[in-house]
Amino acid sequence: MNSVKFILNKKIISVDLSQGPYGPTTTVLEYLRSQPHLKGVKEGCAEGDCGACTLVLGDLQSNGEVRYRNFDSCLVFLPMLHGKELITVEGIGDSSCLHPVQKAMVDTDGSQCGYCTPGFIMSMYYLYNKKEKASRDEIKDCLTGNLCRCTGYRSIMDAAEQSCGQEKRDNNNFSSQSKKLLDSLGVTDLAIETNKQSYYQPRTLDSALSIMSLNPHARIVNGATDLGLAVTKQKALLESLVDISCVNELKEINIREEGVEYGAGINLEDLRLHCADYFPALQAMLNVFGSRQIRYLGTLGGNIASASPIGDMPPVLMAYEAIYTLVSELGERKVTSREFVTGYRQTVMKENELIKSVFIPFPKNNHHLKSYKISKRKDLDISTVSAGFQLKLKEGLVEDIALIYGGMAAQTKRADNAEAHLRNKAWTRTNVEEAMSLLSKDFTPISDARSGEEGRRLMARNLLLKFWNETQYD
Ligand SMILES: Cc1cc2nc3c(=O)[nH]c(=O)nc-3n(C[C@H](O)[C@H](O)[C@H](O)COP(=O)(O)OP(=O)(O)OC[C@H]3O[C@@H](n4cnc5c(N)ncnc54)[C@H](O)[C@@H]3O)c2cc1C
Ligand code: FES
Ligand code: FES
Numbered sequence: 450m451n452s453v454k455f456i457l458n459k460k461i462i463s464v465d466l467s468q469g470p471y472g473p474t475t476t477v478l479e480y481l482r483s484q485p486h487l488k489g490v491k492e493g494c495a496e497g498d499c500g501a502c503t504l505v506l507g508d509l510q511s512n513g514e515v516r517y518r519n520f521d522s523c524l525v526f527l528p529m530l531h532g533k534e535l536i537t538v539e540g541i542g543d544s545s546c547l548h549p550v551q552k553a554m555v556d557t558d559g560s561q562c563g564y565c566t567p568g569f570i571m572s573m574y575y576l577y578n579k580k581e582k583a584s585r586d587e588i589k590d591c592l593t594g595n596l597c598r599c600t601g602y603r604s605i606m607d608a609a610e611q612s613c614g615q616e617k618r619d620n621n622n623f624s625s626q627s628k629k630l631l632d633s634l635g636v637t638d639l640a641i642e643t644n645k646q647s648y649y650q651p652r653t654l655d656s657a658l659s660i661m662s663l664n665p666h667a668r669i670v671n672g673a674t675d676l677g678l679a680v681t682k683q684k685a686l687l688e689s690l691v692d693i694s695c696v697n698e699l700k701e702i703n704i705r706e707e708g709v710e711y712g713a714g715i716n717l718e719d720l721r722l723h724c725a726d727y728f729p730a731l732q733a734m735l736n737v738f739g740s741r742q743i744r745y746l747g748t749l750g751g752n753i754a755s756a757s758p759i760g761d762m763p764p765v766l767m768a769y770e771a772i773y774t775l776v777s778e779l780g781e782r783k784v785t786s787r788e789f790v791t792g793y794r795q796t797v798m799k800e801n802e803l804i805k806s807v808f809i810p811f812p813k814n815n816h817h818l819k820s821y822k823i824s825k826r827k828d829l830d831i832s833t834v835s836a837g838f839q840l841k842l843k844e845g846l847v848e849d850i851a852l853i854y855g856g857m858a859a860q861t862k863r864a865d866n867a868e869a870h871l872r873n874k875a876w877t878r879t880n881v882e883e884a885m886s887l888l889s890k891d892f893t894p895i896s897d898a899r900s901g902e903e904g905r906r907l908m909a910r911n912l913l914l915k916f917w918n919e920t921q922y923d
Contacts, residue, residue, distance in 0.1 A: 458536060458539060464527065470483075474526050476523055489539050491565070497521045506534065515628055519591070521742045524674055529650075550573040550574050560600060561600040585606075588609045589606070653696060653698065654696050657693050674747040699805065707810055712749075713773075717744040717748065717752070724809075728818075734761050750804040761831075763855065769818060793859040816839060818838070820838075821834075822835045833899040838913075840876070847876055865891060866887040871884050888913070
């Protein structure tokens with residue numbers, strides 16, 4: 450099937466991507482901006498940072514419900530809309546009949562130049578249609594991915610509180626018509642071939658693996674929050690893509706006696722909500738990961754596979770001693786998170802393999818686990834230095850310790866010398882301070898726009914001291 454079929458503001462749309470002018474890596478934003486009456490959506494940064502391009506996406510779930518999320522349309526390729534519902538600002542209200550979130554924005558003077566406004570409106574529209582009324586914290590988190598340069602956030606927050614913070618909201622039957630429309634689409638796997646690109650979107654893991662083995666050089670794509678930038682920023686031509694975002698087997702969560710197995714395709718917002726009760730250090734890291742728009746697209750597997758030295762998941766997953774299951778047509782194998790990355794953006798993954806799932810064992814009572822992220826600003830920023838620490842104490846002595854740092858080397862890396870110094874010793878401030886001085890042996894960090902080398906060393910030392918301090922109160 451070469452055509453992408455989706456619902457756009459309650460109308461069925463079909464776009465043939467094999468003929469042009471659109472191709473498999475045309476972004477949703479580019480597509481809409483080329484349409485005569487859909488220019489409400491705006492381009493600010495084209496890299497997921499400003500939220501001017503925010504839209505709402507509806508997915509039919511296995512329980513028959515439609516689930517909505519706000520997302521950055523500058524990062525999403527057009528075929529990723531296949532079988533889904535897209536809502537733009539034109540679909541929710543107009544000057545003759547404003548939606549309650551639009552009315553609230555007018556009432557609180559929440560818009561000045563107006564460039565950011567459609568993006569804010571769409572994030573608020575998503576919040577408005579959630580079952581629960583939004584708390585102030587929820588509103589703040591949801592609007593983190595929307596930037597405004599001129600109005601100031603107080604009036605925008607007021608608008609969100611007035612419209613989405615109320616118990617009684619007229620959002621019943623929001624999705625009943627959508628369900629019928631989505632059902633009627635009857636979508637099947639996509640296989641788009643143009644003279645320059647191929648794009649496959651399978652719906653089962655078996656089918657994904659067999660496409661990968663037939664196309665050994667194809668790139669996997671899931672949320673596209675990393676790969677999308679290669680297109681929008683580096684103008685790269687991605688010749689062959691296997692989009693695994695519709696493979697439900699990769700989104701499963703299995704709670705076992707010894708831990709939880711998360712499908713690698715789970716998005717980071719679902720992971721953040723689920724892991725709260727089981728893995729607080731993981732949730733702490735996810736609370737400051739990108740924005741909600743980014744977390745709804747980006748996946749656990751995508752973050753791990755990117756193997757970025759400043760990726761936020763690897764240090765904390767290594768601290769938890771997570772185990773990854775890799776799969777190809779030849780079968781499955783397990784790799785520990787601590788041996789997965791082998792160098793700068795290098796991993797043990799072979800051609801045709803993908804990450805299927807991530808098993809996180811429950812920590813034992815004598816295990817202390819924390820994660821830390823230092824960045825230029827709290828939200829929507831990448832790490833300058835990050836860390837995942839695990840301490841196993843036995844009768845006041847360090848039975849084992851893992852000090853894993855991001856941003857300190859070309860890959861996520863353990864502080865071997867500091868760890869060795871602490872093992873089998875008392876967990877005292879004196880011993881910790883000695884270990885802190887050994888961190889300079891463990892790392893030779895770079896200087897860049899985020900921090901000088903000495904700044905990074907200082908952050909690494911102080912994070913260890915902070916960890917010691919916090920374990921005194923566990
Ligand atoms: C605005 C913005 C903010 C961000 N903030 C953060 C942040 O705070 N912290 C952070 O760590 N990152 C951040 N990122 C980076 C990105 O969001 C994450 O790395 C995300 O987890 C990538 O997941 P994805 O599904 O979007 O990956 P994709 O872009 O789809 O893929 C990334 C890479 O992983 C591979 N891949 C994807 N899934 C699999 C799989 N299951 N098996 C094998 N290979 C796979 C792809 O082939 C590709 O090489 C940010 C990105 C943006 C644009
Ligand atoms: S244009 Fe800035 S987030 Fe998409
Ligand atoms: S109103 Fe001008 S950028 Fe927000």
